[in-house]
Amino acid sequence: MQYSIPDYYKEFACLADACEGTCCAGWQIVADKKSLKRYKAEKGAYKKALRAGIDFRSETFRQDADKRCAFLNEKNLCEMYLHLGADSLCKTCRMYPRHVEEFENVREITLSVSCPEVARILLSRKEPVKFLSVDRDGFEEYGDFDPFLYSQLVEAREVIRSILQDREKDISRRALLVLGLAHDMQVRIEKSELFACEEVWNRYRSKKAEAFVDEKLKILEGCTGKRYYCSRKLYDRLYQLELLREDWGVHLRRMEKILYAGGRDAYCKLQKGFANWLDRSDIDWKVMSEQLLVYFIDTYFCGGVYDGCIYDKVNLSVASVFLIYEMLTAIWSEKGECLTFSDVVKTVYRFSREIEHSDMNIGLMEKWPSLLGFLR
Ligand code: SF4
Incomplete structure (x- = not known):
């Protein structure tokens, strides 16, 4: 069995009570059956408090009026952990912020940027992220798995990473190149022409593809009506997503007012002002956006082996980074x-909490109109 992790994986250590946005509040924690069985069998002095904190019918931990987990004490420490030790934690609590994508004989483990500490580690990193693999004993075979498609997706992801991490190119150009690559590869997948994917990868590494993308970029960079229209359309779609935290809805409406209430010209002026400010500031958005794009691609792209929709995964990745940028402009x-580094960290983990922790939201965003489509 092969395991892969990003090279910053080992830098992570939970901040516990020092965390500015604990993961034990705001979400309903669902416990796994094995842990629930253990909780029911608990006989010690903590038995009563343990049972009181669990809703065995819905298999969740109870929450107070502020949506804090019943086991989270006033010092932001977990009472269950303090009384029964680390082994008592349910699978959700043990795993978070680790995210595992499972493929035949492969486990890809990433760290979710919905955790403030992970977001801080990723966004403060200057070097391109690398991925490490180790082989462990054991082999696992899936009955219904397409190993050839998976191997093509793994290779395609390498090409996508190499384009995204090519710092000679502007980040917008890199993002549009990988959207174009995924679009053309999707066409090959639908025609069952997987063997022709290499030709697509080579095309998107060529000067011709760069010239095509540059034409598209001119439309955006002039901050014409196209960019305003595209930004508004994508932003409006955020309201159609499942709302996980009430304060996110309030945040969205506040940011929307700042971005769009003044109309197209005010939006373009705001964008230009922010871009100029960023160029002079110590916020290295070019590197940060690269790290975020690689993060989203790494987490979702190979999941295309299960539904065949790889263009959607790249679309989700690019749209997410685009919207994070729009929110940063408003902040x-x-x-x-x-704008401070902490503002960027906070924007990223709040965005990720709303989008990445709802299968419904991920599914909806994958089907959003693509930036490339807006520029036709
Ligand atoms: S959000 Fe991350 S750092 Fe904060 S308590 Fe949870 S795992 Fe720890």
Whole structure:
């Protein structure tokens, strides 16, 4: 069995009570059956408090009025952990913020940027992220798995990473190149022409593809009506997603007002002002957006082996980073033309909490219109 992790994986250590956005509040924690059985069998002094904190019917931990887990004490520490030790934690709590994608004989483990500490580690990293693999004993065969498609997706993801991490190119150009690559590869998959994918990868590494993408970029960079229209359309779609935290809805409406209430010209002025400010600031958005794009691609792209929809996965990745940028623009404006590293970390983990922790939201976003489509 092969296991893969990003090379910053071991830098992570939970901040526990020092965390600014604990994962033990705001979400309903669902416990696995094995842990529930153990909780029911608990005989010690903590038995009563343990049972009181669990809703065995819905298999979840109870929450207080502020949506804090019943086991989270006033110091933001877990009472269950303190009384019964680390082994008592349910699978969700033991695993988070680790995210595992399962394939035949392969486990790809990433760290979710919905955790503030993971977001901080990823966004402060300057070097391109690498991925490490180790082989362990054991072999697992899936009955219904397409190993050839999976191997093509793994190779395609390598090509996508190499384009995204090519710092000679502007980040917008890199993003549009990988959208184009995924689009053309999707056509090959639908025609069952997987053997022709290599030709697509080579095309998107060529100067011709760069020239095509540059044409598209001119439409966006002039901050014409196209960018305004595209930004508004994507932003409006955020309201159609499942709302996981009430305060996210309030945040969305506030940001929307800042971005769009003044109309197209005000939006373009805001975008230009923010871009100029970013160029002079110590927020290295070019590197940060690269790390985020690689993060999203790494987490979702190979899942295309199960539904065949790889273009959707790249679309989700690019749209996510685009919207995070739009939100940063609004926050910068709201703070009187100022943005700190902590603001970027917070924006990223809040966005990820709403999008990545709902299968429904991921599914809906994958089907959103693509940025490439807007530029036709
Ligand atoms: S969000 Fe991350 S750092 Fe914070 S308590 Fe949870 S795992 Fe720890």
